Amino acid sequence: MDLVLDTSKFDPVVLELGRLFADAGFELSLVGGPVRDLFLGRTSPDLDFTTNATPDEILAVAKKWADSHWEMGREFGTIGFRKRNAAKEVLLIEVTTYRAEAYDPESRKPVVAFGRSLIDDLQRRDFSVNSMALRLPEMELIDPFGGAKDLAAGLLRTPGAAEDSFSDDPLRMMRGARFASQLGFSLHPDVLTAMKGMAERISIISAERVRDELVKLICGAHPRAGIDILVETGLADLVLPEIPALKLESDEHHRHKDVYQHSLQVLEQAASLETGPDGPVPGPDFVLRFAALMHDVGKPKTRRFETGGGVSFRHHDLAGAKLTAKRMRALRFDNDSIKAVSRLVELHMRFYGYGEAGWTDSAVRRYVTDAGPVLERLHRLTRSDVTTRNQKKADRLSFAYDDLEQRIAVLAEQEELDSIRPDLDGGAIMALLDIKPGRVVGRAYNFLLELRMERGPLGPEAAEAELRAWWAEQPESQPE
Structure with missing residues (x-):
């Protein structure tokens, strides 16, 4: 499959931001999913950039230019901006300092170190198709790990050794299954082998992050492929064990269908x-x-x-x-x-x-x-x-x-x-039976609701007659 970098969907705001950073003496590149989507002819809803500027320098360059900003990701080197384009659409922009991060084997939180090299930053990303950058404002494609080639082949491969990538961030294994669902891509054999060997490492990732990847996988264009990868690699045993358990249902005598394959269908x-x-x-x-x-x-x-x-x-x-x-x-x-x-x-x-x-x-x-x-x-x-x-x-x-x-x-x-409601509400029940709020009102309401289910709408008069007959048989209605 031949792919062409389609920059026709480029918003002028992107080039404007690139010139701001260049004029201030800093590098800026569009990176990751937005670059991948340009090859696929799609518009990414969010814009991710990477730079050699520090968070303070990022703010100094773009704070006045943007309509607003946020700093929730500052500890990870990320500053967020909102900017309206010429069409009055709000663009969400994140600019992150070049970085390399790794997980401590016993920790769920990454240890962040800022870098000064775009190539090093790209190497720490999850897959080669997400390790491409578009240097701004020159519009120069930076693709040191063959992302465009892998994109054309429909292949998910890590920029470096898969074991190193998944050790740095085990959630990348879930992302591999998610991208297979979203993009219809297959996993490189080295990636699949590493996922099988390192599946248990997913246990250090928070349930919320796993959940978010699972939702994206399920909502992808090819969810069956993503689920198959989770099961094949053993990740499902840890994050969704009820699904691989269905494979046990194909017994040796073939007395009933394979419930796992049935569920995927x-x-x-x-x-x-x-x-x-x-x-x-x-x-x-x-x-x-x-x-x-x-x-x-x-x-x-x-x-x-x-x-x-x-x-x-x-x-x-x-x-x-x-x-x-x-x-x-x-x-x-x-x-x-x-x-x-x-x-x-x-x-x-x-x-x-x-x-x-x-x-x-x-x-x-x-x-x-x-x-x-x-x-x-x-x-x-x-x-x-x-x-x-x-x-x-x-x-x-x-x-x-x-x-x-x-x-x-x-x-x-x-x-x-x-x-569906009873023909008489709680207020009408209390007035008719001359009773106060309490459990008896609830019992009367449920009686009328059951009657409504069985016979359809009765009308107030018929419902009143039925309620009076019911009430006459209740112990609370009897004189003491």
């Missing part, structure tokens, strides 16, 4: 069902994709070999939801994401009762209510979970789910399914 199929920005599930959607990957992680724990040679996984959906929530908490995910993903895992088997026997309107209402805000994702996860090669079976399940979605749509028009 479901992940791919779920990603293919994401929508555009105006649709109900804009892609890439981490919640849907991660639920697809994790939906069967409860199977190892629940596997039973039945009399007659069969295999069962009773309640693997519930077990999987608990395992998923536990793993996401360990990776420091936010509560909303944990709740959404684990809920999808918990509900992914619910539809199969519909496919086998059909549901009452009450069951459809419960399905919608239980899914709540993840209903659209649940539609896609359920459809993605069909990986059978039996076309008749696949068609039957697809037609059944088409029917379920149609029934949901009809009921939604009639009953506002996304916000």
Whole structure:
């Protein structure tokens, strides 16, 4: 593949900053991902620069030029700037002093040393495709480690020895899998060997940094490739052990499908069902994709070999939801994401009762209510979970789910399914029964909600009659 450095997307602000540093007697180069993206014809949202200026000198050169700045990365040599371009767009710019950094074997924090050489700075970067620089304002490409050649070949290779690179920053191993997902690149054999030998070193990296790389991997264009690398190298055993555990499900008698490969296929199929920005599930959607990957992680724990040679996984959906929530908490995910993903895992088997026997309107209402805000994702996860090669079976399940979605749509028009409430609220219940706030009000509310689920909207008068009949049977209503 022939690649051309496309500088047509260059914002004039970049050259303006380069001239500022040159006039002050300093070097400045655009570096890393933004240079790589120029070869790929893409515009990078952030602009990263490297210089021989110290943080104080960086501020002296650009502080007045920028609209604003921040110094949170000063200890690592980084000063950040915001600058509006001619189109009034806000550009985020980071300028970092040439540096070399290494991890102490027992520490999670890098030991930073500033340098004075662009080549040395490029050598300490993760992969050769990210070790290219564009010297400014001359627009001279600096590529001492063959990054452009590797980019054309779709290859991830480290600028120096892979073992040294991963020892300096073990998170680079996760980045290797992430770039395979995002860019569709393969790993150089030396990189793969080093990752296998050094996987355990990922344990010194904070859960938050691992989580961020995992999210980028899952949301990449080729997530299956990234997950395969994590599993093959042993990194998944440490950061996402529930996934390699699925490989145990391919037993020697082949009594059921390979759950690991099935889960990767479901992940791919779920990603293919994401929508555009105006649709109900804009892609890439981490919640849907991660639920697809994790939906069967409860199977190892629940596997039973039945009399007659069969295999069962009773309640693997519930077990999987608990395992998923536990793993996401360990990776420091936010509560909303944990709740959404684990809920999808918990509900992914619910539809199969519909496919086998059909549901009452009450069951459809419960399905919608239980899914709540993840209903659209649940539609896609359920459809993605069909990986059978039996076309008749696949068609039957697809037609059944088409029917379920149609029934949901009809009921939604009639009953506002996304916000099912009893026909009487708490205030009306207390006024009607002449009771004060407390547990009894909650019981009455739940009674009416169950009635609403079973019979649909009743109207205030019918609901009042039902509530009075219920109340007459409650011990609290009896005179003392």
